[in-house]
Amino acid sequence: MENNIKASHTRAMQYWFADGLMELSSAAICLVLGIYFMIMQIASASQAGFAVLFLLVFVAAYGIRKVMMWYRERSTYPRTGYVEIRKEREDRRFLVIAIGFSVLLLGFMVFTLMRGIQTMTWLPVIGGVIYGFIFALTGYRTKLVRFYFLAGFCLVLSIFLALSGLGDFWGTALLSFCIGMVLLAFGIVTRMNYIKHTRISVEQNNEP
Amino acid sequence: MNHEIQPTQTLVGVDRLIHEPSRSAILAVLSAVQCADFLYLQRETGLTKGNLTVHLSKLEAAGYIKIEKTYRGKLPLTLCSLTEEGKVAFENYRQQLRQFLGE
Secondary structure (H helix, E strand, O other), X not given: OHHHHHHHHHHHHHHHHHOOHHHHHHHHHHHHHXXXXXXXHHOOOOHHHHHHHHHHHHHHHHHHHHHHXXXXXXXXXXXXXXXXXXXXXXXXXXXXXXXXXXXXXXXXXXXXXXXXXXXXXXXXXXHHHHHHHHHHHHHHHHOOHHHHHHHHHHHHHHHHHHHOOOOHHHHHHHHHHHHHHHHHHHHHHHHHHHHHHOOOOOOOOOOO | OOOOOOHHHHHHOOOHXXXXXXXXXXXXXXXXXXXXXXXXXXXXXXXXXXXXXXXXXXHHHOOOEEEEEEEEOOEEEEXXXXXXXXXXXXXXXXXXXXXXXXX
């Protein structure tokens, strides 16, 4: 029974990734971030201009999330139902991991600056570590192997970009675009699979 | 005379409302999540709509689960969640089973 309860919890976590919408919306956010880094590289705006642009990225991410939720309400809930994950179970542990990771990243940046290494050259690696961390954590929580693959892909690609001289914002933009495209591919495959194996319940499914 | 509680006596004393397979399956799913709707429970437990309705009603009547009619956007949802009483009862049931199985 204990294993069944753990399996139920894992399935509830996986539920939010079963319809592919999470990947598709994350892909859109990555593409927006890619555009943002590209503008950072080519445009010569003031700091205030970049701050406004950064704010716009947040607004776009919020909008993408809203659209995803809107679509999910109409497409996913009538097919496979709705479940809310219990929050208190692992939240504290993940908060500790997130704080530890932030300290590590900060330490890396201070280290590179102190050693005279240009942090901008390694910007794609920092981006890759952040993306990789998010995907690895998602993979750990959901037990979905594709997120571990994504985490590895982010790290390898970011190191390759930094070593090949594509540092700075160009590399980070390219990294975001590539991750966005991979997420898009994953999202489309997952979505097609989900649609194929589920159907909208024609009954009043929520009226016991 | 030995007054020590035997494992078999533990099993006899389990909550029969929970011990029914369908209802223990429902409680097992709900114990792992914050709340779930009717369709999700139906998919997870494999019960028919009628069966699930009956078992949910019994669990609600016993005060083990709470059934709440709500909305997510414009979609009506019937959300089920364990009550505190339900959590305690299910935890006791699990302990009794573990005791019986000698785990």
